[in-house]
Amino acid sequence: xxxxxxxxxxxxxxxxxxxxxxxxxxxxxxxxxxxxxxxxxxxxxxxxxxxxxxxxxxxxxxxxxxxxxxxxxxxxxxxxxxxxxxxxxxxxxxxxxxxxxxxxxxxxxxxxxxxxxxxxxxxxxxxxxxxxxxxxxxxxxxxxxxxxxxxxxxxxxxxxxxxxxxxxxxxxxxxxxxxxxxxxxxxxxxxxxxxxxxxxxxxxxxxxxxxxxxxxxxxxxxxxxxxxxxxxxxxxxxxxxxxxxxx
Numbered sequence: 360x361x362x363x364x365x366x367x368x369x370x371x372x373x374x375x376x377x378x379x380x381x382x383x384x385x386x387x388x389x390x391x392x393x394x395x396x397x398x399x400x401x402x403x404x405x406x407x408x409x410x411x412x413x414x415x416x417x418x419x420x421x422x423x424x425x426x427x428x429x430x431x432x433x434x435x436x437x438x439x440x441x442x443x444x445x446x447x448x449x450x451x452x453x454x455x456x457x458x459x460x461x462x463x464x465x466x467x468x469x470x471x472x473x474x475x476x477x478x479x480x481x482x483x484x485x486x487x488x489x490x491x492x493x494x495x496x497x498x499x500x501x502x503x504x505x506x507x508x509x510x511x512x513x514x515x516x517x518x519x520x521x522x523x524x525x526x527x528x529x530x531x532x533x534x535x536x537x538x539x540x541x542x543x544x545x546x547x548x549x550x551x552x553x554x555x556x557x558x559x560x561x562x563x564x565x566x567x568x569x570x571x572x573x574x575x576x577x578x579x580x581x582x583x584x585x586x587x588x589x590x591x592x593x594x595x596x597x598x599x600x601x602x603x604x605x606x
Contacts, residue, residue: 363415363443366390367436369423369483370452370502372401373554377502377547378452379405380575381582386414388583391443393436395419417442423453423479433486445494448586451483452502454521458513469516476520481527484542488535495539498586501528503546525596532595541593543585548600549573571601 366385371378371394382394386409394409394416396402402418409416419435421428436446454476459468480501491497506514507521525544532542550556552564552572564572578599585594600606 362439363389363391364448365393365436365443365446366448366450367393367395367432367446368450368452369395369421369429369432369479370450370454371396371405372398374405374408375575376553376555377551377575377578378450379408380553381450381452381579382406382416383409383412383414384576384579384583385448386416387412390415390448392416393419393432393442393446395421395423395432397422415443423483424474426482429479429482429486433490437490445490447497449483449487449497449499450502450582451480451500453479453483454502454504456504456506456514456517459516460513461515464516469519472516472520473523476517477523477527480524484527484531488531488540488542491540492535492538497539498541498543499531500542500582500585501544503528503544505546505548507544507546508548529595536593536595539590541585541588541590543594544596545578545581545585546596546598547573547578548598548606549604551575551578567601568603571603573599573601 368378368381373379382392382405386392394402394405399420406416406418421432439445487499503525504521506518507525510518528544550572553575
């Protein structure tokens with residue numbers, strides 16, 4: 360049996376979240392998925408679900424802000440080994456979001472936000488282009504947010520983090536797109552109907568109404584579509600929002 364190409368998703372938490380849904384979708388499409396996140400129990404659960412669905416995946420516990428750990432993740436992803444052939448699809452999905460008055464915000468909070476959502480994206484993107492540029496192929500996707508585009512009260516750290524990540528991705532796309540690497544930024548503008556949001560706000564889906572929140576499977580449909588785009592018509596940024604979400 361032919362070996363499967365690998366895919367990597369960094370920033371996997373709940374099964375019903377972007378990272379978990381992307382892992383399951385890519386496995387269904389025939390990839391061996393490296394399901395990477397900082398909480399072992401969560402990534403293990405996603406891998407178990409993929410196995411029950413007939414897919415192939417491995418769990419990787421990792422702190423995406425640590426350079427040596429990110430390098431090792433890419434070493435594993437690009438190896439031609441028992442898991443599969445070198446990866447052709449990478450997703451950076453790390454981030455955090457907390458409302459804090461700037462007057463009460465600590466320097467540590469701001470730096471931690473930047474490290475998780477922007478610095479880790481730099482490490483991920485740098486390793487991706489280092490490995491893929493000599494091959495002239497590969498898809499590298501980054502998850503953005505409403506805060507990638509505009510500042511909001513009480514979200515200064517998050518907005519600065521996501522805005523910085525967006526500009527970094529734009530730079531990568533302009534530099535490495537002509538070398539054959541498809542690099543794209545996906546803006547998620549609105550609430551996500553996943554475990555994280557609904558655990559905090561159980562009535563949010565009812566209040567939003569039908570299709571008022573982004574469904575995770577619909578989001579990752581777009582991630583897969585980006586990977587499958589023909590080179591003559593690549594998207595380098597898309598925004599996704601519920602039809603009733605103001606913008």
